[in-house]
Amino acid sequence: MSGTYAHAPGFIAGDRPKIVTSRFEYEDSFTLQRYLATDGYQGLRAALGRAANEVHDEVKSATVLGRGGAGFPAGTKWGLTPQGVYPRYLVVNGDESEPGTYKDRLLMERDPHQLIEGCLIACYAAGLSQCFLYIRGEMALAQERVAAALNDAYAAGYVGKNILGSKFSVDIVLHWGAGAYVVGEETALIESLEGNRGMPRLKPPYFPAAIGLYGQPTIVNNVETLANLPWLMLNGAEAYTAIGTKTSPGTRMVAVSGHVNRPGVYEIINGLTTFRDLLYKEEFCGGIRNGNQLKAFVPGGGSAPWFTEDQLDIPFEGPQAGAAGSMLGSGAVMVMDETTDIPAAALTLTRFYAHESCGKCTPCREGGTWLERILSRVVDGKGTMADLDQLIEVGTSICPGDFPHASNAKLGISAVPFPYKMNTICFVGPSAYAPVNSALVLFREEFEAKIVKRNTIPVTAVGAAS
Amino acid sequence: MARLTEDNVRLAKEIIGRYPRPRSAMIPLLHLAQQQDGYVTNDAMVHIGELVGATSAEVYGTASFYEMFKFEPVGKYLVNICGTMSCALMGSEELMHHAEHKLGVKAGGTTSDGMFTLEHAECQAACTEAPCLQVNYRYRFRVTAESFDSLIDDLSAGRLTAEIPDHGTVAKVLQHIPADRGVGAVPPESVTEAPAWLDGKAAL
Ligand SMILES: Cc1cc2nc3c(=O)[nH]c(=O)nc-3n(C[C@H](O)[C@H](O)[C@H](O)COP(=O)(O)O)c2cc1C
Numbered sequence: 001m002s003g004t005y006a007h008a009p010g011f012i013a014g015d016r017p018k019i020v021t022s023r024f025e026y027e028d029s030f031t032l033q034r035y036l037a038t039d040g041y042q043g044l045r046a047a048l049g050r051a052a053n054e055v056h057d058e059v060k061s062a063t064v065l066g067r068g069g070a071g072f073p074a075g076t077k078w079g080l081t082p083q084g085v086y087p088r089y090l091v092v093n094g095d096e097s098e099p100g101t102y103k104d105r106l107l108m109e110r111d112p113h114q115l116i117e118g119c120l121i122a123c124y125a126a127g128l129s130q131c132f133l134y135i136r137g138e139m140a141l142a143q144e145r146v147a148a149a150l151n152d153a154y155a156a157g158y159v160g161k162n163i164l165g166s167k168f169s170v171d172i173v174l175h176w177g178a179g180a181y182v183v184g185e186e187t188a189l190i191e192s193l194e195g196n197r198g199m200p201r202l203k204p205p206y207f208p209a210a211i212g213l214y215g216q217p218t219i220v221n222n223v224e225t226l227a228n229l230p231w232l233m234l235n236g237a238e239a240y241t242a243i244g245t246k247t248s249p250g251t252r253m254v255a256v257s258g259h260v261n262r263p264g265v266y267e268i269i270n271g272l273t274t275f276r277d278l279l280y281k282e283e284f285c286g287g288i289r290n291g292n293q294l295k296a297f298v299p300g301g302g303s304a305p306w307f308t309e310d311q312l313d314i315p316f317e318g319p320q321a322g323a324a325g326s327m328l329g330s331g332a333v334m335v336m337d338e339t340t341d342i343p344a345a346a347l348t349l350t351r352f353y354a355h356e357s358c359g360k361c362t363p364c365r366e367g368g369t370w371l372e373r374i375l376s377r378v379v380d381g382k383g384t385m386a387d388l389d390q391l392i393e394v395g396t397s398i399c400p401g402d403f404p405h406a407s408n409a410k411l412g413i414s415a416v417p418f419p420y421k422m423n424t425i426c427f428v429g430p431s432a433y434a435p436v437n438s439a440l441v442l443f444r445e446e447f448e449a450k451i452v453k454r455n456t457i458p459v460t461a462v463g464a465a466s
Numbered sequence: 467m468a469r470l471t472e473d474n475v476r477l478a479k480e481i482i483g484r485y486p487r488p489r490s491a492m493i494p495l496l497h498l499a500q501q502q503d504g505y506v507t508n509d510a511m512v513h514i515g516e517l518v519g520a521t522s523a524e525v526y527g528t529a530s531f532y533e534m535f536k537f538e539p540v541g542k543y544l545v546n547i548c549g550t551m552s553c554a555l556m557g558s559e560e561l562m563h564h565a566e567h568k569l570g571v572k573a574g575g576t577t578s579d580g581m582f583t584l585e586h587a588e589c590q591a592a593c594t595e596a597p598c599l600q601v602n603y604r605y606r607f608r609v610t611a612e613s614f615d616s617l618i619d620d621l622s623a624g625r626l627t628a629e630i631p632d633h634g635t636v637a638k639v640l641q642h643i644p645a646d647r648g649v650g651a652v653p654p655e656s657v658t659e660a661p662a663w664l665d666g667k668a669a670l
């Protein structure tokens with residue numbers, strides 16, 4: 001397809017280590033030919049030259065943090081499968097739908113063989129006998145690229161029976177969804193893969209590593225997590241952990257969208273790069289558009305509580321973001337400048353989560369809808385002061401207790417650390433509340449102004465051009 | 467109203483064969499049905515139920531959970547404009563208003579000539595390219611009023627048929643596992659042994 005290459009302009013800027021995006025500079029990066037010419041399938045060869053448990057140990061000592069949102073180390077997760085229970089499966093989470101998140105689609109479109117090689121290494125190391133690669137339904141090009149890559153890889157002997165002539169055999173089955181955000185949640189993904197409505201299962205007992213696909217031990221990993229493995233196998237855990245920090249080694253892909261001069265997807269150094277670097281440095285986003293002031297930013301996907309300039313110097317280090325009242329999530333930063341209508345912006349996210357609720361639990365099904373309705377009313381200039389209390393009351397019925405939020409020197413408030421308590425099965429319910437809570441805690445006067453002035457600022461003013 | 471054609475049944479059986487349990491093929495087969503008829507017909511759901519061993523109510527139960535499946539005809543081109551945060555920050559509401567005006571339908575509606583259905587969509591994983599849209603799941607990035615108009619004009623004049631298939635076809639390339647290369651799927655209960663390569667020795 002024409003025209004796709006020129007987009008996501010940020011990804012090749014700067015002189016930083018590239019673990020997962022190294023081939024993006026080639027226009028034919030998705031072909032087997034290019035892959036083989038650039039170390040392709042050499043990580044697999046290195047892995048197969050060692051015993052499976054040694055490969056697993058290497059991944060463990062590299063501390064490859066999961067890139068799907070929770071940041072759980074992949075090597076540790078693989079070790080959670082119950083002893084002696086087979087078959088075990090690998091389910092690849094390519095359902096990328098969290099608002100702001102844009103990286104897995106690039107990895108699938110631009111370097112599908114790297115993902116396939118990562119899947120093979122995981123299956124070998126953890127003794128997983130079949131792999132299902134679940135791609136979001138709406139991603140036609142990613143599905144085509146991965147299908148073509150799999151067809152080529154099968155024909156060339158990299159996937160299937162006796163891979164590279166060894167005793168290692170595994171099928172990778174491309175599976176595709178049909179549009180439902182909540183299916184990205186790992187237990188919902190498994191339900192969907194079993195041919196059901198994609199509703200999350202209750203954990204415990206349904207931790208996939210113990211009881212997953214068809215009730216068997218199942219590893220669910222994100223696309224980017226697996227895409228790290230070929231480089232890791234080729235270069236070793238020591239080289240991997242030499243990048244970034246001890247607790248957050250390697251790199252990670254981050255999409256920065258909204259009101260910056262150069263929105264894009266960047267592979268940044270984990271644990272070290274700060275939000276200030278990312279938003280303002282020339283090699284990344286180059287500052288806020290039109291020289292405007294930063295108002296707020298969402299640091300880790302639509303579910304994450306918001307930060308303001310007070311938090312700009314926090315690096316991409318999970319525990320630090322957590323202590324400051326939010327999370328790094330899926331590597332998605334959404335930036336709002338001074339022209340942003342905060343209540344309207346919060347509504348775009350709350351509407352998303354309310355719409356995507358699967359309906360299984362009441363606080364999310366009902367609470368999300370009420371949050372959306374009340375907030376809409378306020379945004380439309382028809383709210384009352386009691387509505388603001390009502391928003392918090394509904395939010396508290398989803399997440400009892402203090403909801404995490406950032407500190408703010410000007411307002412004299414201090415941070416409530418992440419995570420929250422919740423009355424729901426999965427994070428969709430709390431996610432509907434996160435933007436409301438952040439917006440109300442940090443920008444209450446904007447809500448009050450709408451109520452007092454009966455402002456009828458249409459939603460179109462979310463990002464009023466300036 | 468149609469059951470799956472002979473060719474599609476062959477394809478369906480190939481797809482079913484890749485899973486340890488046939489029911490896992492449900493969503494791929496629903497896509498196949500939608501590709502065949504432009505939407506998912508009742509007959510197709512009955513047929514899929516027969517193929518995967520589910521009742522037609524179960525097939526509908528699954529299908530109706532997912533946004534992409536349509537149970538009534540939609541336009542030849544489904545235009546999904548993203549309205550989630552990053553796109554909203556970059557003017558997707560204005561774009562939607564413009565689109566409604568250009569096509570003469572409200573979001574959710576289909577033009578009287580059956581060419582276009584316009585829909586609000588949620589985040590399409592292209593947030594850095596906002597505002598964005600998809601036509602039959604093919605992207606258009608950083609869409610302006612002008613580029614929207616020329617897109618609609620091109621689609622109306624049939625200039626994009628090579629790039630954008632009719633509604634129902636998602637990926638034009640499908641996976642094919644060669645019979646001599648595939649390991650094959652087996653029901654989980656017929657496997658109890660550890661895989662051969664977990665013997666503590668290198669595989670190569
Ligand atoms: C509502 C919800 C949506 C999610 N969506 C995704 C997603 O689109 N992609 C993804 O990789 N993980 C998503 N996750 C996280 C997965 O449940 C799971 O933790 C992840 O795929 C594990 O992979 P990792 O350990 O490699 O990060 C989501 C979680 C929740 C609660």
Ligand code: SF4
Pocket residue numbers: 182199200356357358359360361362364365424425426427428429430
């Ligand atoms: S929190 Fe919402 S999306 Fe998650 S299981 Fe409950 S109802 Fe479904």
Ligand code: FES
Pocket residue numbers: 099100101548549550551552553554588589590591592593594596598
């Ligand atoms: S918000 Fe529109 S693509 Fe993500």
